[in-house]
Amino acid sequence: MNRDYKPFIRVDHLKKYFPVAKNWRGKNSQYVKAVDDVSFSIDKGETLGLVGESGCGKSTTGRLLLHLLTPTSGSLFFDGQDLTQLSKQALWQKRREMQFIFQDPYAALNPRMTIQDSLHEPLKAYGEDKRTRSETIKTLIDAVGIPSQYLNRYPHEFSGGQLQRIGIARSLALKPKFVVADEPVAALDMSIQAQILNLMKELQHAFNYTYLFISHDLSVIDYMSDRIGVMYLGKMVELTDRDALYQEPLHPYTQALLSAIPIAEPQRSKNKIMLKGEIPSPVHPPSGCHFRTRCPFAKAICAEKEPEWVEMKKGHYVACHVVQEAHQ
Numbered sequence: 001m002n003r004d005y006k007p008f009i010r011v012d013h014l015k016k017y018f019p020v021a022k023n024w025r026g027k028n029s030q031y032v033k034a035v036d037d038v039s040f041s042i043d044k045g046e047t048l049g050l051v052g053e054s055g056c057g058k059s060t061t062g063r064l065l066l067h068l069l070t071p072t073s074g075s076l077f078f079d080g081q082d083l084t085q086l087s088k089q090a091l092w093q094k095r096r097e098m099q100f101i102f103q104d105p106y107a108a109l110n111p112r113m114t115i116q117d118s119l120h121e122p123l124k125a126y127g128e129d130k131r132t133r134s135e136t137i138k139t140l141i142d143a144v145g146i147p148s149q150y151l152n153r154y155p156h157e158f159s160g161g162q163l164q165r166i167g168i169a170r171s172l173a174l175k176p177k178f179v180v181a182d183e184p185v186a187a188l189d190m191s192i193q194a195q196i197l198n199l200m201k202e203l204q205h206a207f208n209y210t211y212l213f214i215s216h217d218l219s220v221i222d223y224m225s226d227r228i229g230v231m232y233l234g235k236m237v238e239l240t241d242r243d244a245l246y247q248e249p250l251h252p253y254t255q256a257l258l259s260a261i262p263i264a265e266p267q268r269s270k271n272k273i274m275l276k277g278e279i280p281s282p283v284h285p286p287s288g289c290h291f292r293t294r295c296p297f298a299k300a301i302c303a304e305k306e307p308e309w310v311e312m313k314k315g316h317y318v319a320c321h322v323v324q325e326a327h328q
Helices: 058-065 088-095 115-125 130-144 160-171 190-207 218-224 242-247 252-259 300-304 321-326
Strands: 009-022 028-042 047-051 073-078 098-101 178-182 210-214 227-232 235-241 310-313 316-318
Touching: 009 058, 028 058, 028 235, 047 058, 047 218, 058 073, 058 098, 058 178, 058 210, 098 160, 115 130, 115 160, 130 160, 130 190, 160 190, 190 218, 210 218, 227 242, 227 252, 235 242, 235 252, 242 252, 300 321, 310 321
Parallel strands: 047 210, 047 227, 098 178, 178 210
Antiparallel strands: 009 028, 009 073, 227 235, 235 316, 310 316
16 A cells, blocks of 8 residues: 555544433443444545445534534544644634535525525635625526526525525535535435436536535435445444445445345346344444344354454455455
8 A cells, every 4th residue: 555645534443422321420321322433534536425224323424524523532634634633723714625515405594594695604704705705606606506696585485406506505615625415415306316416526526526425325325426335333334436335245234235226127026135123222232243133144253253344355345254254
C-alpha cells in the first residue's frame, strides 16, 4: 500500500454509545451501541454507499462524520484534519465544507420562512454579503431546476420533489466539499426519485462533490455508489466496490440482503435467504459476531470471538469467521 496515500475522509475505530440507564449511584450503566468500532475511508469525488436495516447505525455514522454528534471514541479525518481535535471555532469554519441532505425536506425547512430566506440563512451565517448571497441563490436555483419566481413562496406550496431540490440547493449553498445524504429519496415517488438521483449525480460531476449516500434501498445504492459498505447492529460487516458486492457478496448478511431484491422477470425463480429470529438489542448485542444469532452458517467460534476486519481481496473487506476460514 502507498504510504503517502491519504484518503479525503478517514474514519478510524469510530464509536457512538448513547446512555439509556443509570445505576443506583446515578452513573450511566447501559448504552445503545449505535456505532461500534467502525473504520473506512472515502476518496475525493467518490460516492460511498452505506446500507443496512433500520437501526443498524448508518444515519448515526453520517451525523458523526459531520460532527453533528460527538463520538464516544475514535478519529474522524476530513482532508487531513482530525475533527475530534478541533476547537469549536475551527470546527465551525470547517463545517462550511461539509453539509447534510435530510430525508424529509419539509421538516428541514422553516415553514414560516420563504424559500429565498431559507437559502439566505447558511450564507448569512458565514458572513456573505447580500449581493453575493443573491447571486449564489440564483445560480443554485437554476442548477436544481426551480424557477426563480418561486423564491418568495413557502414550503407548503411545493411538492415533495421540489422541496428536496430546494433542500439540495441549501446544502450546496456554501460550496461544500463533502455531502452526507441521509435517505434523500426515501419519501418520494419512484419517478421523482430518479430525477433527484440524476440531479445529485450531475451536480457531483460538475463540482466534484464527495458523497456519503445512506439508504436502505439496494437499487438506489447500486445506482449511486462507487463503493458500498454494509452495516449490521452498529458494525461494518462488508465493504467493497459496487460491482464486487453485487456479483460476489461474501458476508452472509450481505447475501441475504441481495437475495431479497425483486427481479423484473415473473417467470424466473429466485432463492431468497430467510434470516431467522429478530435483530438483537443494541443495548445487549450478542457476544462475538453480532450477526451470529441469525446467521445460517454460524459456528462455535462466532460466539466466542469477534471477527476481525480483514481485506479478503484487493479492496474487499469482510468481518466474518466463516468467510475468512473458507478463504484460508
